[in-house]
Amino acid sequence: MKISRTLSVAALALLPHQALADSNVRYASTDTVVLKSDGSKPDVQIVDFGENHEGFPTFEIISASGNTSVFEVSYAEGYTALDSYMSDGPIIMAAAMDSYRVKRYNISKPGVFENRLVQGGFRYQKLNLSSAGELHLSSIGTRPTVDTTPIKDLPGYFECSDDDISRIWSAGARTSQLTEIPKDSIPDFWIVSEQGSLVDSVAPQNYAYGSALSSYNLSVEVKPSTGAFTIGVLMDTLNAGLFINANVFEGTLAAVASDGSSAIATASFEPLLSAGPVPVVVNVQGSNITVTIDTKDVASFSQSRFTFGSFGLGAPLAHSAVFKNLKVTDLTSGQVVYDKALTNRTILDDFLMGTNPLNTIVDGSRRDRIAYNGDLDVSVGVSFASTYATDFVDGSLDLLGSYRLESGPFVPTAKIQQRPLPAPLPINATGLIGYSFNLICAMAQAHYFSGNQSIATTWAPAVVSMLDWADSKLQDGLFTLNDSSLVGDWNYYDPPQTGASAKFNSLYAYALQQSTPLLKAAGVDATVYEARLDSLRKAIHDRLWNSTLGAYALSSEIADGFAQDAQAFSILAGVPQSNGISPEAILQTMEQKLLLDAGPLAFSNETVAHGFARKISPYATSYHLRAALEVGDGGTAKKLLKSLWAPMVDPSNANYTNCIWETLNPDGTPGLGQGTSLCHGWGAGPTSELNKHLLGITPTALGFEEWQVKPITLDLASAAGRQPTPKGTIHVSWRFDNELLRMEMDGPKGGKVYLPQPLRIGPDVSAFHVNGKSIAADEFPVSVAGPTIIQQVRR
Ligand SMILES: *[C@@H]1O[C@H](CO)[C@@H](O)[C@H](O)[C@H]1NC(C)=O
Ligand SMILES: *[C@@H]1O[C@H](CO)[C@@H](O)[C@H](O)[C@H]1NC(C)=O
Ligand SMILES: *[C@@H]1O[C@H](CO)[C@@H](O)[C@H](O)[C@H]1NC(C)=O
Ligand SMILES: *[C@@H]1O[C@H](CO)[C@@H](O)[C@H](O)[C@H]1NC(C)=O
Ligand SMILES: *[C@@H]1O[C@H](CO)[C@@H](O)[C@H](O)[C@H]1NC(C)=O
Ligand SMILES: *[C@@H]1O[C@H](CO)[C@@H](O)[C@H](O)[C@H]1NC(C)=O
Ligand SMILES: *[C@@H]1O[C@H](CO)[C@@H](O)[C@H](O)[C@H]1NC(C)=O
Ligand SMILES: *[C@@H]1O[C@H](CO)[C@@H](O)[C@H](O)[C@H]1NC(C)=O
Ligand SMILES: *[C@@H]1O[C@H](CO)[C@@H](O)[C@H](O)[C@H]1NC(C)=O
Ligand SMILES: *[C@@H]1O[C@H](CO)[C@@H](O)[C@H](O)[C@H]1NC(C)=O
Ligand SMILES: *[C@@H]1O[C@H](CO)[C@@H](O)[C@H](O)[C@H]1NC(C)=O
Ligand SMILES: *[C@@H]1O[C@H](CO)[C@@H](O)[C@H](O)[C@H]1NC(C)=O
Numbered sequence: 001m002k003i004s005r006t007l008s009v010a011a012l013a014l015l016p017h018q019a020l021a022d023s024n025v026r027y028a029s030t031d032t033v034v035l036k037s038d039g040s041k042p043d044v045q046i047v048d049f050g051e052n053h054e055g056f057p058t059f060e061i062i063s064a065s066g067n068t069s070v071f072e073v074s075y076a077e078g079y080t081a082l083d084s085y086m087s088d089g090p091i092i093m094a095a096a097m098d099s100y101r102v103k104r105y106n107i108s109k110p111g112v113f114e115n116r117l118v119q120g121g122f123r124y125q126k127l128n129l130s131s132a133g134e135l136h137l138s139s140i141g142t143r144p145t146v147d148t149t150p151i152k153d154l155p156g157y158f159e160c161s162d163d164d165i166s167r168i169w170s171a172g173a174r175t176s177q178l179t180e181i182p183k184d185s186i187p188d189f190w191i192v193s194e195q196g197s198l199v200d201s202v203a204p205q206n207y208a209y210g211s212a213l214s215s216y217n218l219s220v221e222v223k224p225s226t227g228a229f230t231i232g233v234l235m236d237t238l239n240a241g242l243f244i245n246a247n248v249f250e251g252t253l254a255a256v257a258s259d260g261s262s263a264i265a266t267a268s269f270e271p272l273l274s275a276g277p278v279p280v281v282v283n284v285q286g287s288n289i290t291v292t293i294d295t296k297d298v299a300s301f302s303q304s305r306f307t308f309g310s311f312g313l314g315a316p317l318a319h320s321a322v323f324k325n326l327k328v329t330d331l332t333s334g335q336v337v338y339d340k341a342l343t344n345r346t347i348l349d350d351f352l353m354g355t356n357p358l359n360t361i362v363d364g365s366r367r368d369r370i371a372y373n374g375d376l377d378v379s380v381g382v383s384f385a386s387t388y389a390t391d392f393v394d395g396s397l398d399l400l401g402s403y404r405l406e407s408g409p410f411v412p413t414a415k416i417q418q419r420p421l422p423a424p425l426p427i428n429a430t431g432l433i434g435y436s437f438n439l440i441c442a443m444a445q446a447h448y449f450s451g452n453q454s455i456a457t458t459w460a461p462a463v464v465s466m467l468d469w470a471d472s473k474l475q476d477g478l479f480t481l482n483d484s485s486l487v488g489d490w491n492y493y494d495p496p497q498t499g500a501s502a503k504f505n506s507l508y509a510y511a512l513q514q515s516t517p518l519l520k521a522a523g524v525d526a527t528v529y530e531a532r533l534d535s536l537r538k539a540i541h542d543r544l545w546n547s548t549l550g551a552y553a554l555s556s557e558i559a560d561g562f563a564q565d566a567q568a569f570s571i572l573a574g575v576p577q578s579n580g581i582s583p584e585a586i587l588q589t590m591e592q593k594l595l596l597d598a599g600p601l602a603f604s605n606e607t608v609a610h611g612f613a614r615k616i617s618p619y620a621t622s623y624h625l626r627a628a629l630e631v632g633d634g635g636t637a638k639k640l641l642k643s644l645w646a647p648m649v650d651p652s653n654a655n656y657t658n659c660i661w662e663t664l665n666p667d668g669t670p671g672l673g674q675g676t677s678l679c680h681g682w683g684a685g686p687t688s689e690l691n692k693h694l695l696g697i698t699p700t701a702l703g704f705e706e707w708q709v710k711p712i713t714l715d716l717a718s719a720a721g722r723q724p725t726p727k728g729t730i731h732v733s734w735r736f737d738n739e740l741l742r743m744e745m746d747g748p749k750g751g752k753v754y755l756p757q758p759l760r761i762g763p764d765v766s767a768f769h770v771n772g773k774s775i776a777a778d779e780f781p782v783s784v785a786g787p788t789i790i791q792q793v794r795r
Helices: 009-014 079-083 163-179 345-351 373-385 390-402 434-450 453-472 502-521 527-544 564-572 583-594 605-610 618-630 634-648 685-693
Strands: 026-029 033-037 043-066 071-076 102-105 111-114 119-129 133-144 157-160 191-193 196-200 215-224 228-235 242-247 252-257 263-268 278-285 288-293 296-302 310-314 320-330 336-340 697-699 707-709 718-723 730-737 740-746 751-753 766-770 773-775 782-784 788-794
Touching: 026 043, 033 043, 033 119, 043 071, 043 163, 071 079, 079 119, 119 133, 157 163, 157 685, 163 373, 163 634, 163 685, 191 345, 196 310, 215 228, 215 310, 228 278, 228 320, 242 288, 252 288, 252 296, 263 296, 310 320, 336 345, 373 390, 373 434, 373 618, 373 685, 390 434, 390 453, 434 453, 434 502, 453 502, 453 527, 502 527, 502 564, 564 583, 564 618, 583 618, 583 634, 618 634, 618 685, 634 685, 685 697, 685 718, 707 730, 740 751
Parallel strands: 707 751
Antiparallel strands: 026 133, 033 133, 043 111, 043 119, 043 133, 071 102, 071 119, 157 718, 191 196, 196 320, 215 278, 215 320, 228 242, 228 310, 242 252, 252 263, 278 288, 288 296, 320 336, 697 707, 718 730, 730 740, 740 788, 751 782, 766 773, 766 788
């Protein structure tokens, strides 16, 4: 039975336990936990789920005695986050999960409790009873909102003789599971009824069509249950802005930056005694703000941190309020921007607070839970290799592909509550320009892998439009942009790459190269794009190759240092290969200049002087790994796997979540402090690369009509696994017995198998039997269909 998510926690407690019995719930433990506080010293206990989970946290109260009105549960990905009262939150960017990582319960009787909103990735829960009473809890668990198929039962699979590498594969698969958000799984952010909108302990979400406002008058009726509420103004699309927190029972007001970094203004006023609805007016005139509560001016201040942006309504941690009759007038035009009673659920869409209409892949389980073009480029491959969630790939393309500008580029991100746009946007400014090329690569990958003609037909016009726009930005043969607002990248904390950047140019080249089959399938004459690719490869080399560095320079403006991802994309796009430089030499430079014990830096040391941070990126390294394996450099691949990924997925690592992290410091710790996502899909690249290069399974024609098996052994003793395809699953296993290869495979027709490289005993002293038939080493690759066994024998 499914319980209605709109029931309040108090109402849930009245339901009999059986109503919640759900075989899907993952319990940390069914042991009873006893919490006992005298009201001065809180009783705090930590529950470890062993790895990341996400969904609706649930627990059962077996008995409650004394004062049990202040019981808090905190959620955290890493243990050390629990040292902070707010844990690794709040996370306010989207309404795809609860804003706070702490939840307060007022327990009055036994029963089963379940969070109304989703908690994204957490490994730990901290239980904290601070009122003078005693609680006996059991069945502490979470009802998942994502797929929980055991990893070994997923459509795709990989394991090998090296435990680190096997774990890396499965942590990537698990990251894929936790970032694939099923449609309609996100509950309403507010509880809307004819009494108004109950906003319970969640951060304001911006009105989705108000980001250009700068001068407006907002009026709303508020009935706070505990006195406190929040009105957000001058907010951007990720809800960064000015939060006005008022408490009418205390008579206090504090205007703060949404990230908590600064208190901008405070005020006090005569407290209100009644809990009845109060009229509140916030007047915003650029930087000048006036707040009126119950017709009295209570605060008037000027600030310069936020100067334009939208509005939203919220309630601070452990507070709730009912809002009604929200009216916003643009003071510049005099137009009414918003005027609704807040009594109809349809208003949720105005603030992107309703459910998610499509199956989509987000960046991280806990942060940001938003779809990004750049991240998707890695996630598509990981999904195909493990969960095989093709409808999530299609849903993500449908959403992100629809957010494009008439001029060509794509908007880099979309919230999963958004619906695909019916037509391109008539604007010409976007950001994160590289992500537009990543999305083309993701589309091309999804098309080539699935052979789904609809992907080609649907997206070819958008791909053409973006590629033609890129061509219009060439200067001296290179894609060149000086507008710093366009050329930020995944490393948002680093300077934008203005001028002609090696990253954007090599990624542009890769997008040209990868999209050729998609364009051809849609009937587009690809010769013009092929010619552009040839010229671009030459121009990148001519203008950006720095032979002293042994690498492509960061950009036309920063010529004495280099970016890891730019080298990887250059190799993947055939840039050095077509200019007489061996990719192995560049991989060697990267190892010398970037590789630390904890993994490769994303930028060479020289870039520090230009303001670049020293960080290790599983995202950039996913492309580094792909480049190494595509040119057959198993040595580099093994070093990357062992240095960066192996420690992250080691269960003894203090921050282990059984997922891949977002960013690391040079010492291997999470790179962005408590804010670091410890379950981020963009770093899970090895999962797809291991299938493609250790099992060695790749399509060689659209949709696996033809395919090959061409394993790189990395000197391992064995590897085995399976790759789902539209034509059926391909199984491959290989191992060395007494140094002799034994390989078994099965799959649909159209396969060709190469001998794995390197072998342990050379073909000069051995022979091969394929299904018992003797085949010479130089006769490989051989065609295979159905079950096939290759046995190497000594001669
Ligand atoms: C807890 O709930 C009870 C009623 O169920 C209420 O009387 C009490 O004030 C609440 N306590 C707190 C701290 O919210
Ligand atoms: C336990 O909860 C109380 C009440 O919110 C809080 O003051 C205290 O800091 C919490 N303790 C911990 C360790 O989180
Ligand atoms: C219960 O404990 C809370 C927090 O310590 C306190 O605010 C409240 O007044 C107590 N309730 C009663 C009925 O003692
Ligand atoms: C703002 O709205 C309130 C409530 O509707 C109204 O009383 C007030 O005059 C308005 N202020 C301005 C400057 O429009
Ligand atoms: C804000 O207030 C200051 C002083 O009160 C005034 O000089 C300024 O023009 C105001 N700005 C706007 C945008 O109204
Ligand atoms: C909510 O609004 C929709 C669209 O305007 C309307 O069809 C529906 O009847 C309304 N629901 C309620 C409960 O008023
Ligand atoms: C965007 O369009 C405006 C108006 O057409 C134009 O002034 C501006 O230069 C364009 N910006 C870019 C980056 O193309
Ligand atoms: C092909 O792609 C479209 C989206 O472009 C999707 O709706 C459809 O389900 C896909 N077909 C198959 C067979 O996967
Ligand atoms: C970008 O700036 C460089 C010098 O800083 C200049 O040579 C080039 O013309 C500029 N390009 C554009 C598109 O403005
Ligand atoms: C190439 O890189 C080296 C090493 O950082 C630097 O000294 C040199 O100036 C760069 N060459 C050019 C042409 O910028
Ligand atoms: C890079 O800089 C770090 C810190 O200053 C230094 O320890 C390291 O040796 C440098 N690496 C290279 C390859 O120059
Ligand atoms: C775990 O993460 C915390 C917070 O980022 C950090 O302080 C700590 O050093 C990390 N420990 C390890 C072993 O990575």
